[in-house]
Amino acid sequence: MSLNVISNYAANVAHRYLVDADAAASSSLSKLASGQRVVSAKDDAASLAIGSRLNAQVQALRQASTNAVQATSMLQIADGAMSKVSDILIRMKTLAVQAGSGQLSDTERGMLNTEYQALLSEVDRIANATEFNGVHMVAGTATTVTSLNAQADANNFVQAGDGFQAINFDSSVTNTSATDAVFTFTYDSSSNVLTATNKTTGTSQGIDVGSAAIGVNATQTVTFGNLGLVVELNSAFNKSANIVPAAASAFTSDAAGQIENSSIALSAINAAAVSNLTSNTVSVDASSGGVAASVLTLGGMTGTADLSSAGTKTVALTDGTNNVSVSFNVTTAFTTNDAAATFTVGDLGAVALGTNTTSNTSFSFKLGTGNVANVDTVTITVDPITAQALGLSTSSIDTATNAENASTAITSALDTLNVGRANVGAAQNRLDFASGNLSITVENMEAARSNLLDLDIAQEMTTFTSKQILEQTGIAMLAQANQLPQHLLRLFQ
Numbered sequence: 234m235s236l237n238v239i240s241n242y243a244a245n246v247a248h249r250y251l252v253d254a255d256a257a258a259s260s261s262l263s264k265l266a267s268g269q270r271v272v273s274a275k276d277d278a279a280s281l282a283i284g285s286r287l288n289a290q291v292q293a294l295r296q297a298s299t300n301a302v303q304a305t306s307m308l309q310i311a312d313g314a315m316s317k318v319s320d321i322l323i324r325m326k327t328l329a330v331q332a333g334s335g336q337l338s339d340t341e342r343g344m345l346n347t348e349y350q351a352l353l354s355e356v357d358r359i360a361n362a363t364e365f366n367g368v369h370m371v372a373g374t375a376t377t378v379t380s381l382n383a384q385a386d387a388n389n390f391v392q393a394g395d396g397f398q399a400i401n402f403d404s405s406v407t408n409t410s411a412t413d414a415v416f417t418f419t420y421d422s423s424s425n426v427l428t429a430t431n432k433t434t435g436t437s438q439g440i441d442v443g444s445a446a447i448g449v450n451a452t453q454t455v456t457f458g459n460l461g462l463v464v465e466l467n468s469a470f471n472k473s474a475n476i477v478p479a480a481a482s483a484f485t486s487d488a489a490g491q492i493e494n495s496s497i498a499l500s501a502i503n504a505a506a507v508s509n510l511t512s513n514t515v516s517v518d519a520s521s522g523g524v525a526a527s528v529l530t531l532g533g534m535t536g537t538a539d540l541s542s543a544g545t546k547t548v549a550l551t552d553g554t555n556n557v558s559v560s561f562n563v564t565t566a567f568t569t570n571d572a573a574a575t576f577t578v579g580d581l582g583a584v585a586l587g588t589n590t591t592s593n594t595s596f597s598f599k600l601g602t603g604n605v606a607n608v609d610t611v612t613i614t615v616d617p618i619t620a621q622a623l624g625l626s627t628s629s630i631d632t633a634t635n636a637e638n639a640s641t642a643i644t645s646a647l648d649t650l651n652v653g654r655a656n657v658g659a660a661q662n663r664l665d666f667a668s669g670n671l672s673i674t675v676e677n678m679e680a681a682r683s684n685l686l687d688l689d690i691a692q693e694m695t696t697f698t699s700k701q702i703l704e705q706t707g708i709a710m711l712a713q714a715n716q717l718p719q720h721l722l723r724l725f726q
Contacts, residue, residue, distance in 0.1 A: 244714035251707030258700035301668035332636035373617025396470025490567030506555035517574035616653030
């Protein structure tokens with residue numbers, strides 16, 4: 234190689250190696266400082282991608298493990314409530330056996346019944362007061378069961394084929410479990426307003442459902458917040474066709490009185506009454522009681538009304554079980570004791586029936602990182618332990634007969650309670666095993682992630698020391714290389 238003062242090849246070589254050694258030392262230093270083998274994607278792109286995914290799964294599984302532990306604690310609260318209710322039922326059983334014995338009078342049984350009813354109230358109080366983070370555990374969920382086809386098509390009941398896929402009520406719809414709800418629906422295609430009316434209370438609410446047709450396999454949810462009602466419509470719902478109840482027919486009678494057809498309506502009707510209606514024709518019979526006590530009959534339900542004066546009439550009809558109210562306006566008072574008068578109330582429009590009931594409370598616990606049912610999510614049901622759910626809400630021990638019946642009912646209630654408690658215990662054991670499995674999974678996945686991303690400190694420290702020595706050597710050699718042109722000056726001497 235020729236000697237020159239323009240280019241210093243040796244210095245360039247020393248500089249290149251010095252830069253490489255410095256970069257390697259800096260990379261090694263960053264790894265040692267962070268404790269990670271892969272600081273950036275360029276260090277190991279594949280390991281970074283896999284390790285990051287594993288890290289996300291590990292963190293999610295740790296939360297799932299926490300969910301399992303909290304779920305076990307949650308169910309333990311339910312089990313504690315069930316245990317106490319079991320103690321109460323045993324005491325109630327003792328009182329029932331005592332009250333059923335012949336040495337006591339009804340007066341003494343009444344004294345025992347005072348404690349019995351107090352304990353019954355305590356069962357409900359415990360059921361309603363037992364909660365976890367504001368969630369009631371053993372009170373059950375109040376739902377309303379909907380019947381869509383309780384009557385023939387001719388009476389225009391809501392059906393899935395008409396576009397009503399589902400109708401759900403909340404607990405506010407009915408006041409007690411023994412009360413049914415009857416809802417009618419009308420639809421105005423010009424305004425796209427679907428109106429629901431609670432025929433039991435007379436409350437109505439209209440919702441604009443829009444003019445866009447519902448797509449195939451799609452649904453549209455319409456929430457009537459004022460009525461405690463949620464309707465799910467499907468593609469069969471025709472938004473260009475009205476749903477309008479048939480109007481009442483003309484009043485038929487040879488009497489002088491007249492009824493305004495447009496004012497005829499049904500209200501305060503229960504579901505059983507609607508189901509039993511085979512005709513919408515109301516007969517008016519004034520032959521026996523006279524016009525002032527005319528008997529109105531609809532589907533076996535009867536009531537009386539004073540038709541001798543004009544004005545708005547509301548007549549409650551009942552057969553002892555079913556009930557309905559008929560309202561109408563008498564424009565001309567009746568004067569003849571007619572036995573052949575009839576009028577129709579028209580149909581009810583689209584009708585849905587609902588009966589309030591208490592069902593199990595379901596809890597879904599997230600024990601995985603995906604969305605696969607029964608794999609990543611475990612659903613556990615807890616049976617309600619209210620007096621109604623246990624079949625004791627109407628029991629008493631104020632008479633010997635009632636005491637015997639109560640004793641039998643309590644035995645059945647204890648069986649129901651023990652089944653519910655066994656289900657809770659089984660669910661707790663399942664969650665314990667799930668929690669253990671999650672802990673093992675987290676441990677092994679963390680080890681896999683560590684192998685990919687975590688730094689071997691001893692190995693990297695060795696690498697850093699080596700690069701540090703090379704860096705120092707490179708600096709020394711660069712200094713020596715920079716001195717080489719100085720030696721050429723001697724040739725000019």
